[in-house]
Amino acid sequence: MLNNIQNGWRPLINKIAIFLVVTFAVFTFLMSALPAVAQSSFLADSKWQCGGTQGLAKLLSDNGEEITAVGTIGDDEMLFTLWINKETREWTVVATPGNKKDVSCIVLSGTKIRTLVPKISI
Numbered sequence: 001m002l003n004n005i006q007n008g009w010r011p012l013i014n015k016i017a018i019f020l021v022v023t024f025a026v027f028t029f030l031m032s033a034l035p036a037v038a039q040s041s042f043l044a045d046s047k048w049q050c051g052g053t054q055g056l057a058k059l060l061s062d063n064g065e066e067i068t069a070v071g072t073i074g075d076d077e078m079l080f081t082l083w084i085n086k087e088t089r090e091w092t093v094v095a096t097p098g099n100k101k102d103v104s105c106i107v108l109s110g111t112k113i114r115t116l117v118p119k120i121s122i
Helices: 010-038 053-062
Strands: 049-052 066-073 078-084 091-097 103-110
Touching (some): 049 053, 053 091
Antiparallel strands (some): 049 103, 078 091, 091 103
């Protein structure tokens, strides 16, 4: 009983203190585990690798990749290209700023890409 006159408020304060200590311990454990989760392999690497557009295109072409899709953001603020090697199924996404077309950046790259055929029903 919380309002037990014989025991006073001490049991309630003890329960609150134990709850706070356990909560702090769990929170500390979870925060220490976050860097390991952030570095795990299922998260995409966000480090852009930039260089000259011509050199990057030659590098990707030499790797057997070719442009298969192109898209822009805004009024040509950024051009995105998807390069795919159809034999090895490697892929690369490249971004090129609209105002600085001589520099391009590899945004993402990966393996095992596949094409999905949409089902059209009438």
